[in-house]
Amino acid sequence: MPSKSKLSSSRSDRDGGRNVLVWCGAVICTIITLAIIITGIVTFIGYLVIHPRVPYVSVVYAHLDRMEIDHYQGALGMQVNIVIRANNGNHMAHAGFSHSNYTLSLDGKDIALLQEPDFEVSKNSSVDFTFVAQASPVPLDPEQADEVETGLQKDLITFNLKGGARVRWRVDRLGSFRFSSRLDCRLQFHASNLSYVPSSCTSKAK
Incomplete structure (x- = not known):
């Protein structure tokens, strides 16, 4: 049977892998959210500057x-x-x-x-x-x-x-x-x- 130290190390590796994935997902979501916010701000400012009118x-x-x-x-x-x-x-x-x-x-x-x-x-x-x-x-x-x-x-x-x-x-x-x-x-x-x-x-x- 595997020793307790090996089991503990395996669990630690898996937890570490999950943490990396969670961290990467959080970073990606944050980047996407910021991109959407920036795009919205740019569009809004562009609308105020250009002020398109319906012919x-x-x-x-x-x-x-x-x-x-x-x-x-x-x-x-x-x-x-x-x-x-x-x-x-x-x-x-x-x-x-x-x-x-x-x-x-x-x-x-x-x-x-x-x-x-x-x-x-x-x-x-x-x-x-x-x-x-x-x-x-x-x-x-x-x-x-x-x-x-x-x-x-x-x-x-x-x-x-x-x-x-x-x-x-x-x-x-x-x-x-x-x-x-x-x-x-x-x-x-x-x-x-x-x-x-x-x-x-x-x-x-x-």
């Missing part, structure tokens, strides 16, 4: 060029100019806009589809796009025709503009960002002189 789109101007109502056939013909501005408030990164699609409708009736090819906006800058929405006489159901007639009487014609674009930009070491910029607003015009009634129409990020 967005907004309607800055519109004008109802013409509007023709055929009361006998219940049809609408019109042309609307809409200026949509793509804004990039990041002073250290360009922003790319893609899949820009907007639908102009009247009381649930789609009238025109507005589209723009992919484009980029320079850092801390903006780009304006003028869309010309034209509609040949569009047939209206009785409810829609009544809505137009009511608008004429109130001197206020209301269109709905819905759509958006996909936005992407990269801010140095903070990485890449991607959002969907959604636009959903009402465009109102005076029926008497076809002028635009200014209102806030800015996209929301999703």
Whole structure:
């Protein structure tokens, strides 16, 4: 049988090996924890310094060029100019806009589809796009025709503009960002002189 001294030495070796492993594990965990903390601090400081902003789109101007109502056939013909501005408030990164699609409708009736090819906006800058929405006489159901007639009487014609674009930009070491910029607003015009009634129409990020 092994002597007590040999057993004691064997146990001591095993305990020593376990202690080394535990010590090494503790050191590794400490290093990982410190690395995570430092990365978080650097990212936070970088955010405060760079202060990335979500690019967005907004309607800055519109004008109802013409509007023709055929009361006998219940049809609408019109042309609307809409200026949509793509804004990039990041002073250290360009922003790319893609899949820009907007639908102009009247009381649930789609009238025109507005589209723009992919484009980029320079850092801390903006780009304006003028869309010309034209509609040949569009047939209206009785409810829609009544809505137009009511608008004429109130001197206020209301269109709905819905759509958006996909936005992407990269801010140095903070990485890449991607959002969907959604636009959903009402465009109102005076029926008497076809002028635009200014209102806030800015996209929301999703």
